[in-house]
Amino acid sequence: MERWMSWLLLLTLCCLSPLTVQAGRQMPKLSNKKLCADSECSHPILIARALEDFYPQDCRFIPIRKGQVIYVYAMLKDRGNLFWAGSVQGSYYGEQEARLGHFPSSVVQETHALMPATEEVKTTNWDFYCH
Template sequence: MFWKALCLIFSLLLGISQGLRKMPKLADRKLCADEECSHPISVAVALSDYNPPDCRFIPIRKGQTLYIFSKLKGRGRLFWSGSVQGDYYGEQAAHLGYFPSSVVEEQHYLMPGKIEVQTDQWDFTC
């Protein structure tokens, strides 16, 4: 119990010291391939560059491959979430975030995105 409390306090202090802020969610619901949104729905290719407005979104360069993990519903239906793959990130791990569906073209469908999942109160912390 003591270690859990200590870890929580440390995390809060770290967040405050780095100026982190919670970003509001883009939609109330999203479509995923599974309840955890851990399996990609499809693979897409970027049709154009995209420069993100904040930390919730990922930068995309034309020709990059993206794995689509969810498609937002309702007011956020124009955005999908996924990870960028390709030489832009080089040796780094895949970068996860949102991007406009209009800047990509789905190439391969992997699993149907038919499971509707409620989004968390705060999607991202910037």
């Protein structure tokens, strides 16, 4: 039994997802600039709804389920606005903690504009640090 448990543990450690392996380290920047409503990017600029599921490539990104509401806090600027940063909440209040991260702008549709994204802010290494 102990030998079987040892093999199971080894198999589990060898097959960890990339999200687990990449946690706790600096990842490459997706952009050098972002557009926000304020200099700290602390106010949401818009609310969007997911058009499709999105499964993250690595720990910089957040998983999104079709129909989820996303609060967008920043639009990355350098690469044609391909990625936005924001938070998602479960399908009903209290289902899960809000998660912050990046996602492709193409998987969401804007539903409500909240504040104009007029503040250009330089990204830092912490914007892309995996916890």
